[in-house]
Amino acid sequence: MKITDISGKIETLVDSLRDMSPTRVRSSFSDEHVSENDDERSSWIALHPSALDMFEQIMRDAEGKQIIMFLDYDGTLSLITEDHDRAYITDEMREVVKEVATYFKTAIISGRSTDKVQSFVKLTGIHYAGSHGMDIKGPTNTDQSNQEEVMFQPASDYLPMIDEVVNVLKEKTKSIPGATVEHNKFCLTVHFRRVDETGWAALAEQVRLVLIDYPKLRLTQGRKVLELRPSIKWDKGKALEFLLNSLGIAESKDVLPVYIGDDRTDEDAFKVLCERGQGLGIVVSKTIKETYASYSLQDPSQVKEFLERLVKWKKQTLGE
Numbered sequence: 001m002k003i004t005d006i007s008g009k010i011e012t013l014v015d016s017l018r019d020m021s022p023t024r025v026r027s028s029f030s031d032e033h034v035s036e037n038d039d040e041r042s043s044w045i046a047l048h049p050s051a052l053d054m055f056e057q058i059m060r061d062a063e064g065k066q067i068i069m070f071l072d073y074d075g076t077l078s079l080i081t082e083d084h085d086r087a088y089i090t091d092e093m094r095e096v097v098k099e100v101a102t103y104f105k106t107a108i109i110s111g112r113s114t115d116k117v118q119s120f121v122k123l124t125g126i127h128y129a130g131s132h133g134m135d136i137k138g139p140t141n142t143d144q145s146n147q148e149e150v151m152f153q154p155a156s157d158y159l160p161m162i163d164e165v166v167n168v169l170k171e172k173t174k175s176i177p178g179a180t181v182e183h184n185k186f187c188l189t190v191h192f193r194r195v196d197e198t199g200w201a202a203l204a205e206q207v208r209l210v211l212i213d214y215p216k217l218r219l220t221q222g223r224k225v226l227e228l229r230p231s232i233k234w235d236k237g238k239a240l241e242f243l244l245n246s247l248g249i250a251e252s253k254d255v256l257p258v259y260i261g262d263d264r265t266d267e268d269a270f271k272v273l274c275e276r277g278q279g280l281g282i283v284v285s286k287t288i289k290e291t292y293a294s295y296s297l298q299d300p301s302q303v304k305e306f307l308e309r310l311v312k313w314k315k316q317t318l319g320e
């Protein structure tokens with residue numbers, strides 16, 4: 001990426017964070033404090049109906065197919081919080097994810113490090129793909145332990161660079177109140193959420209300067225975050241494909257991958273499902289946004305309800 005491209009992109013990102021216009025389709029950077037008019041909302045819902053309202057139809061389409069569940073973490077299984085270190089999953093949500101995983105192969109795909117998301121979720125027997133899919137772990141085949149084993153780490157060469165950049169950015173941003181840099185092992189996140197809006201441009205500028213020094217990294221954005229990650233062709237969509245392949249079902253017509261996520265980075269996975277013409281993308285959003293997902297849910301409480309209904313449906317089909 002050229003330096004001018006980076007500057008332009010960062011300016012756009014900061015602008016999109018500021019943009020609270022109710023008539024615009026919003027980026028996930030400006031994720032809250034928004035309202036649309038009813039017509040906009042209705043048109044969007046017509047294109048991306050509620051997965052709860054459409055549950056019966058979704059299940060009719062799923063009949064005879066093996067459902068594979070892919071779940072994002074932040075904003076999907078846990079509520080968005082000011083402090084990213086305290087975005088805990090509730091016991092009730094953990095319980096329903098555990099039940100889901102009893103009946104369906106389940107993976108949690110997150111921008112966080114795999115260790116971090118595992119430490120929050122605390123479930124064994126499922127797959128985890130942290131660092132936006134660059135750190136994939138799955139249940140061991142031995143059944144001797146409940147540990148997950150590493151399946152794929154396409155960016156391991158970048159580990160020293162990410163360590164270095166985390167330290168550089170922590171140093172450069174320490175004078176900006178509220179700014180934090182989160183080490184996500186194979187990538188890193190710069191948090192804007194607790195920074196006063198007057199400090200956003202200065203924070204974004206530090207990210208821009210670091211990108212100049214580390215051209216092998218690329219910039220992405222999420223909900224009030226900028227993220228730096230290796231410039232490799234890998235994302236949550238690739239991780240989804242990798243997991244389908246490793247489960248030996250990538251070519252099967254009788255498989256229905258279901259991906260639920262709220263963030264811009266989840267769009268890579270929704271796009272893969274669209275391109276495969278197989279599977280369901282469900283975006284979690286209270287506001288209208290551009291998405292490749294077919295269905296929508298408003299927030300983690302609706303995600304929980306959807307998962308509960310899925311388990312109930314499965315139990316009924318099994319006569320349990």
Ligand SMILES: O=P(O)(O)OC[C@H]1O[C@H](O[C@H]2O[C@H](CO)[C@@H](O)[C@H](O)[C@H]2O)[C@H](O)[C@@H](O)[C@@H]1O
Binds near residue numbers: 072073109189227
């Ligand atoms: O892929 P995800 O599991 O959705 O992870 C994406 C990022 O999520 C976290 O940041 C987001 O949630 C925080 C806690 O609610 C919130 O404070 C922040 O503003 C959100 O962007 C996480 O901290 C990041 O490392 C992940 O990349």
